[in-house]
Amino acid sequence: MDLTILYRGPLASCDYDCPYCPFAKRRDSREQLRADRAALERFTAWAAADQEDRLSVLFTPWGEGLVRSWYRRTLVELSHRPHIRRVAIQTNLSCRTDWTADADLDTLALWCTYHPGQTPYDRFLTKCRELAARGVRFSVGVVGLPEHLQEARRLRSALPAEVYLWVNAAEGHTYTDEEAELWTALDPLFPYSRHPHRSSGLPCRTGESVISVDGEGTVRRCHFVRDELGNLYDGSYRRALRPRACPLAVCDCHIGYVHLESLPLYDVFAGGVLERVPALQGPHSGSRSGRFGST
Numbered sequence: 001m002d003l004t005i006l007y008r009g010p011l012a013s014c015d016y017d018c019p020y021c022p023f024a025k026r027r028d029s030r031e032q033l034r035a036d037r038a039a040l041e042r043f044t045a046w047a048a049a050d051q052e053d054r055l056s057v058l059f060t061p062w063g064e065g066l067v068r069s070w071y072r073r074t075l076v077e078l079s080h081r082p083h084i085r086r087v088a089i090q091t092n093l094s095c096r097t098d099w100t101a102d103a104d105l106d107t108l109a110l111w112c113t114y115h116p117g118q119t120p121y122d123r124f125l126t127k128c129r130e131l132a133a134r135g136v137r138f139s140v141g142v143v144g145l146p147e148h149l150q151e152a153r154r155l156r157s158a159l160p161a162e163v164y165l166w167v168n169a170a171e172g173h174t175y176t177d178e179e180a181e182l183w184t185a186l187d188p189l190f191p192y193s194r195h196p197h198r199s200s201g202l203p204c205r206t207g208e209s210v211i212s213v214d215g216e217g218t219v220r221r222c223h224f225v226r227d228e229l230g231n232l233y234d235g236s237y238r239r240a241l242r243p244r245a246c247p248l249a250v251c252d253c254h255i256g257y258v259h260l261e262s263l264p265l266y267d268v269f270a271g272g273v274l275e276r277v278p279a280l281q282g283p284h285s286g287s288r289s290g291r292f293g294s295t
């Protein structure tokens with residue numbers, strides 16, 4: 001079967017201090033980092049060896065993963081496994097980019113977020129241009145705060161045309177129609193992010209072809225529903241996989257609502273659901289990475 005996994009291990013440390021993030025400048029102890037590394041290596045061994053499914057994997061750490069060598073190694077290793085269709089990670093792009101030379105670029109992808117005030121604009125743009133020159137598939141985005149608008153416009157004008165720039169609605173921020181139009185001019189898909197989506201009772205792919213896995217191997221349908229479906233490593237989760245409706249009133253995070261069957265986003269992002277790259281946008285759109293629409 002085709003199975004998408006959202007993995008989130010113990011890592012919670014970040015090198016940035018974003019005021020809208022509860023994990024800003026949080027530091028993990030050496031013991032916590034060792035635990036995260038061990039958990040990731042266990043997951044990597046499972047994913048690399050699994051031949052029963054065709055896997056797509058998105059790493060969604062609370063902290064910044066790519067500054068840790070074990071995340072870079074994992075992405076490279078998994079990108080070369082023939083049964084893995086996509087391996088991607090959410091990142092602030094504060095790490096170097098040369099490690100991507102060792103990866104299979106038909107499988108690797110990055111979801112990059114620009115945080116104005118946390119990194120110099122020119123440094124972030126240089127990293128993006130390096131990725132584009134290397135042929136890495138990636139998207140770039142910003143949080144839609146009013147103070148980020150000019151920087152977002154500047155970034156959009158400087159990025160290669162084939163790189164999608166997304167905008168996340170800021171948590172707790174209400175947008176007037178005029179404000180929403182400004183952000184939609186940068187990201188035509190911003191209306192999907194502007195308001196939480198009613199999800200209660202609606203069909204969702206999570207729990208059937210999409211699962212969330214933590215560092216202990218506990219499987220849940222998604223990051224936002226705490227009910228456990230079993231464990232990844234003993235295979236107990238498999239008998240729980242089935243179509244199921246969302247139990248929550250609303251879903252307001254892209255990595256959640258993108259899987260709602262009531263929305264057309266699997267068509268919008270066909271071939272790029274995990275890395276948030278719309279169909280026919282970005283390098284390799286005609287390669288192996290562009291041929292599957294149900295990651």
